Amino acid sequence: MTVFEALKWASSFLEKHGREASAAEWLIKHELNVSRTELLLQMQDEMPNFPSFEAKINEHASGIPVQHIVEKEEFYGRTFRVxxxxxxxxxxxxxxxxxxxxxxxxxxxxxxxxxxxxxxxxxxxxxxxxxxxxxxxxxxxxxxxxxxxxxxxxxxxxxxxxxxxxxxxxxxxxxxxxxxxxxxxxxxxxxxxxxxxxxxxxxxxxxxxxxxxxxxxxxxxxxxxxxxxxxxxxxxxxxxxxxxxxxxxxxxxxxxxxxxxxxxxxxxxxxxxxxxxxxxx
The missing domain is CATH 3.40.50.150 (Vaccinia Virus protein VP39)
Structure with missing residues (x-):
């Protein structure tokens, strides 16, 4: 599975479970530890450690906030642990x-x-x-x-x-x-x-x-x-x-x-x- 395919699956899965599809991009960037620009450049690469990403998507679909899954949030230009x-x-x-x-x-x-x-x-x-x-x-x-x-x-x-x-x-x-x-x-x-x-x-x-x-x-x-x-x-x-x-x-x-x-x-x-x-x- 490529990064693109993983992201497409995650977006669709979250929408079916009543969550914002945009959360998929946030979680995949966290999983890959990349910026949005870097993510776009890696779209056709093989998705590493898909089970870990899949688990995070399932957590969010079950009702856990994205910020609690990644344990961070941006505020006033800085990253805070939450x-x-x-x-x-x-x-x-x-x-x-x-x-x-x-x-x-x-x-x-x-x-x-x-x-x-x-x-x-x-x-x-x-x-x-x-x-x-x-x-x-x-x-x-x-x-x-x-x-x-x-x-x-x-x-x-x-x-x-x-x-x-x-x-x-x-x-x-x-x-x-x-x-x-x-x-x-x-x-x-x-x-x-x-x-x-x-x-x-x-x-x-x-x-x-x-x-x-x-x-x-x-x-x-x-x-x-x-x-x-x-x-x-x-x-x-x-x-x-x-x-x-x-x-x-x-x-x-x-x-x-x-x-x-x-x-x-x-x-x-x-x-x-x-x-x-x-x-x-």
């Missing part, structure tokens, strides 16, 4: 990172010296991206899951990002500190919505990284209530939020900070209100 202990980084979260970078450079004379905390870090994608993009040595990543922190620490080590890690619930490990920037992509799915999620997500990603209480707002409320004690002035807050949650989360920050904060709701590339930023005066 597994079932962490949420797979999404493209829209890259827009949250970009929003923080843009505002940090406008707000602080030297954002490389800002104290930054990523609350609910998961794979560490946000914290690591901010540390490397800002060349910042004072980034702290917090997570309630020790298993998630292991993944984040491995990503930081491999990408040579100078991150400090704390285990604990939301802002609790940060008590007594003063922070210039706080960013968070907390769980924001309601319990009702969780039951309707795509099985690729619901059955394979950690529930504590997805569900934000009965109505999806619990963690935002706790963050908004606790941040006034921790954030410096000037300070910057950035949240990723679920669709249709932005206005409510913005009001939570305004209620907690009063006139001290200027809150902006920002749309993502798809035109959905998915980010809330607050600048503390």
């Amino acid at each position: 597994n079932h202990h962490v949420l797979v980084p999404r493209p829209e979260t890259e827009e949250l990172v970009q929003g923080i970078l843009t505002r940090a450079k406008a707000l602080f004379s030297d954002p490389a010296k800002a104290t930054i905390a990523d609350v609910g870090t998961g794979s560490g994608a946000i914290a690591i991206s901010l540390a490397l993009e800002l060349r910042n040595q004072d980034v702290t990543a917090v997570d309630i899951s020790e298993d998630a922190l292991k993944v984040a620490k491995e990503n930081a080590r491999r990408l040579e990002a100078p991150i400090s890690f704390l285990h604990g619930d939301l802002l609790q490990p940060l008590e007594g500190r003063k922070l210039d920037i706080v960013v968070s992509n907390p769980p924001y799915i309601s319990e009702e919505e969780y039951a309707t999620l795509d099985p690729l997500v619901r059955d394979h990603e950690p529930i504590q990284a997805l569900v934000g209480g009965e109505n999806g707002y619990e963690l935002y409320r706790r963050l908004a209530e606790g941040l006034p004690k921790l954030i410096s002035s000037p300070g910057l807050i950035g949240f990723e939020v679920g669709e249709k949650q932005a206005r409510t989360v913005a009001r939570m920050l305004e209620d907690s900070f009063g006139e001290r904060i200027q809150v902006d709701v920002v749309k993502d590339i798809s035109g959905k209100e998915r980010m809330v930023f607050g600048v503390v005066k």
